[in-house]
Amino acid sequence: MQPFRVLNFCIALRGVNPTPMIGEIRMLAFSRAPQGWLPCDGGIYRIADHDELFMAIGATYGGDGASTFGVPDLRGQVPVHQGLGRSTGARRRLVGEGGGKETVALEVSHLPAAMPALGRTLAAVHDNMMPTLTASYCIATHGAFPTRSLC
Template identity: 50%
Template sequence: MDNFLGEIRMFAGSYAPQNWHYCDGSTLQISQYEALFTLLGTTYGGNGQTTFGLPDLRGRAPVHKGTGTGLAPVVLGQMGGSETATLTAANLPPHAHVLTAVNAPAATNTPTTNSMLSTTTPVAYVTNTSTPPAPLPTPVAMYGASIGYSGANLPVSIVQPSMAIGFIIALTGIFPPQN
């Protein structure tokens, strides 16, 4: 079976066969691979005078160049994506927390399991700095940690399930004709 020059294949072996090279971003000499340079140019690296680069598919999934329906354009050689993502509050859907309270006199000033907030007689804002709680003349802001965001803001892996296999590029072969 003949191959085209610059053709990329998946290969399950532990080495690149003769006249093939791993797609590992290596820099090659133009003088040794002029025909391949004619196809690739400096799309994948190199200085274009004496060297050119091979595609680097290590840890990457190849995608077709162009613009898919509803997708951003992708140009030949463009890298994209990330192995992790950090979610922020802007990534979360809006939500609310219910504060359960009753409009009746408190039965105790000691919090217990399944207890609710209630009013004192007369209605006042209280803090737990004294026992029993003392009325405050003005409203008091809740402690930020009790109503703020939680979590460590650490990145999470978004790598798809995968298996490593070699991608190889043909260093020699039939020069592909244009349509």
């Protein structure tokens, strides 16, 4: 499975480009986070420096929750919406959870039973990444404070 990080996706109901909500994550075409945003690189920050962002996301993504907190690490990750997946046997995913692997070893147990004997090993690790285009995910440190029902 492609590496992923669970987030909560929302749709803005008004405004063309509304003021960002503190804790909102946007994908940007910049190589650096603009003012009022932090890169989603798993960094650990002092609560005193970004107290509003900490109040919105807490220590969900790391830090000690007393003097430090972390932001999501979306490097090499695909964001996934929180909640119950749609596939059979899917389980509920919680905000902040991650999973998947960048590489996997194909094993005979992964192949359908009707496959003919291959006579060679399949255990070599291979790439498990879907085609990608690199951009910067950033999280808003300033803007409108989210309502309690969202946090």
